[in-house]
Amino acid sequence: MQKYILVRLFNIVATLFVISTLTFFLMKQLPGSPFDEEKLAALPDEVRTQIYDQYGLNAPVWHQYVNYLGNLLKGDMGLSFYYQDRPVSNIIVDRIGPSALLGIQALIIGTAVGLILGLIAAFKHNSMWDYITMLIAVLGISIPNFVFAALLQYFVGLKWGVLPIAYWESYQSTILPTIALAIGVVAVVARFTRNEMLEVLGQDYIMTAKAKGLSSRNIIIHHAVRNAMIPVLTVLGPVVVSLITGSLVIEQVFSIPGIGSLFVESIKVNDYSMIMGVTLLFSVLFVFMVLIIDLLYGLIDPRIRLAGGKEG
Amino acid sequence: MSIEKVEINDESFQPVLSDPSDKEALSGKELVGWRNSWRRLKKNKGAFVSLFVLAFIVLLAIFGPHMNSYTYYQTDYSVSFQPPSSEHWLGTDKFGRDQWTRIWEGTRISLYIALLAAVLDLIIGVMFGAISGVFGGKVDLVLQRIIDILVGIPNLIVVILLILFMKPGIVTISVAMVITGWVNMARLVRSQIFKLKTQEYVMASQALGANVFRIIFKHFIPNSMSLILVNLMFTIPSAIFTEAFLSFIGLGLQEPLASLGVLINDGFHAMQSHYYLLIFPSIVIVALMVCFNLLADGLRDAVDPKMKD
Numbered sequence A: 001m002q003k004y005i006l007v008r009l010f011n012i013v014a015t016l017f018v019i020s021t022l023t024f025f026l027m028k029q030l031p032g033s034p035f036d037e038e039k040l041a042a043l044p045d046e047v048r049t050q051i052y053d054q055y056g057l058n059a060p061v062w063h064q065y066v067n068y069l070g071n072l073l074k075g076d077m078g079l080s081f082y083y084q085d086r087p088v089s090n091i092i093v094d095r096i097g098p099s100a101l102l103g104i105q106a107l108i109i110g111t112a113v114g115l116i117l118g119l120i121a122a123f124k125h126n127s128m129w130d131y132i133t134m135l136i137a138v139l140g141i142s143i144p145n146f147v148f149a150a151l152l153q154y155f156v157g158l159k160w161g162v163l164p165i166a167y168w169e170s171y172q173s174t175i176l177p178t179i180a181l182a183i184g185v186v187a188v189v190a191r192f193t194r195n196e197m198l199e200v201l202g203q204d205y206i207m208t209a210k211a212k213g214l215s216s217r218n219i220i221i222h223h224a225v226r227n228a229m230i231p232v233l234t235v236l237g238p239v240v241v242s243l244i245t246g247s248l249v250i251e252q253v254f255s256i257p258g259i260g261s262l263f264v265e266s267i268k269v270n271d272y273s274m275i276m277g278v279t280l281l282f283s284v285l286f287v288f289m290v291l292i293i294d295l296l297y298g299l300i301d302p303r304i305r306l307a308g309g310k311e312g
Numbered sequence B: 001m002s003i004e005k006v007e008i009n010d011e012s013f014q015p016v017l018s019d020p021s022d023k024e025a026l027s028g029k030e031l032v033g034w035r036n037s038w039r040r041l042k043k044n045k046g047a048f049v050s051l052f053v054l055a056f057i058v059l060l061a062i063f064g065p066h067m068n069s070y071t072y073y074q075t076d077y078s079v080s081f082q083p084p085s086s087e088h089w090l091g092t093d094k095f096g097r098d099q100w101t102r103i104w105e106g107t108r109i110s111l112y113i114a115l116l117a118a119v120l121d122l123i124i125g126v127m128f129g130a131i132s133g134v135f136g137g138k139v140d141l142v143l144q145r146i147i148d149i150l151v152g153i154p155n156l157i158v159v160i161l162l163i164l165f166m167k168p169g170i171v172t173i174s175v176a177m178v179i180t181g182w183v184n185m186a187r188l189v190r191s192q193i194f195k196l197k198t199q200e201y202v203m204a205s206q207a208l209g210a211n212v213f214r215i216i217f218k219h220f221i222p223n224s225m226s227l228i229l230v231n232l233m234f235t236i237p238s239a240i241f242t243e244a245f246l247s248f249i250g251l252g253l254q255e256p257l258a259s260l261g262v263l264i265n266d267g268f269h270a271m272q273s274h275y276y277l278l279i280f281p282s283i284v285i286v287a288l289m290v291c292f293n294l295l296a297d298g299l300r301d302a303v304d305p306k307m308k309d
Helices: A002-029 A037-042 A045-052 A061-073 A088-123 A129-142 A145-159 A170-201 A204-211 A216-234 A236-253 A259-268 A274-298 B018-023 B031-044 B047-064 B099-135 B137-152 B153-166 B169-181 B183-197 B198-207 B213-247 B260-269 B274-302
Strands: none
Touching: A002 A061, A002 B137, A002 B153, A037 A129, A045 A061, A061 A145, A061 A204, A088 A170, A088 A216, A088 A259, A088 A274, A088 B031, A088 B099, A088 B198, A088 B213, A129 A145, A129 A170, A129 B031, A129 B213, A129 B274, A145 B213, A145 B260, A145 B274, A170 A216, A216 A274, A236 A259, A236 A274, A236 B153, A236 B213, A236 B274, A259 A274, A259 B198, B031 B047, B031 B274, B047 B099, B047 B137, B047 B274, B099 B169, B099 B183, B137 B183, B137 B198, B153 B169, B153 B213, B169 B260, B198 B213, B213 B260, B213 B274, B260 B274
């Protein structure tokens, strides 16, 4: 187990190293400059050199790279090119609140609703509930999140005027974006839970439990749900990824000052250091999420040999 | 809450093939397994209807832009923001471009992306997985490290970084998909081949002197075909989504080109007064996604009888 975690941690470090290296050199190759070239050319040479110095752009590329990695270890991601002189890490800290709130809300609500729907659908297999749940699942998986967000905004916000259309003002303004983010989670979790549950209910040990004369309630809680929950954990990995990518559009649609919209804005204005910072943040989040899920998986179900890998 | 309900009626005892004497008929090279799958797929109403809806959408994408005299880039400021009418069936956008033509032009892009994703999955994904699985050892180790890194980065981030590097557009999206789109397929094919490798008939084939490529093409790939097909069908909607997503946030196709993502973004900005610009492209993309997903589901259930409930 310890060896497994060590190997995984080593892999994570390697992956993050590759990602930061790749992004750094990609950024260096980018066309366009974060500065206004025309105004810069009009400045006296000394001033220009000073500006470049401030951003560390005069040194050779490999030197900039080593500097960047060194600073990164200290948690310093450099200065933003766009938000004059503010450190990238500061801006990220400023912006992470709304994204984290939305993401966590969507994850919790989405998983809970998905689980409930999935369980109901499985117990009432081939009933009205089952069909409704499956319909929600198919639609939730199929409708692109930005389409869903735009339609929510149009109908709930604009037509009916029930909830705020956009912006980050009161708690009410978190409701629509949370729903828009959560629908995908609901769909994935509900569908997976239902299929797992049906599979488990068909197992011999359920039959045995019934033959022993256990109550339905007992069987469901102690035999069925517990065994069905384990595989459901695996979908949380893809779910987190979908929440991260979802935040890119949802925050834009609802004009929320979060990390997702920050990322899209930085790309549009060539804010290199910011793009790198956010990319790294996303990657760190992603790899650690995957690790945590794998570890949880092993903890809950001892039958899974962690070292055996994913060949299955 | 009843745990399980088994219904047994006359239907349960019907012969599987509608006419038992069918079994006697000479069926040439057709494989029984595939015929069974097709039969099961036909029974799945959702999948079957999806097939027709998709065919309908494809036809409209092919002929739609030619059904009136407008082109997708032709602007006419005198008719900007027209609601749907007999002149412009689905209205016009802010530049007076015909929305009907633009929507089907955009659908073409989505379908092109779908086709590209499928081809890439088949060529790169299957070959990568096959080589990794067949050769094993060091080759496998190196190829798996490459996949590990690709998997370690959220897909969309790779695509976005690439788009920074190249000009946004259909070529860039295609390249991005070349880099990231096939990873799942490669993993699946690899693990399938690991399973097949130990089968006796493979050993027999080897003993008879078959070379690696013969084994790959005659044994491994045909025996992984259902898995490949199902995964292929799930790749398609996610590829369509990726393109639309990128176009929506402004990193995909650029004006005056139309993709469903671009159209939805335009419609989104104008939705307050011109809802039809948002609704129609949304309907088309949702229809595409729902149909491909239902078809993929149906196909999975059809080729994998274990999943049948």
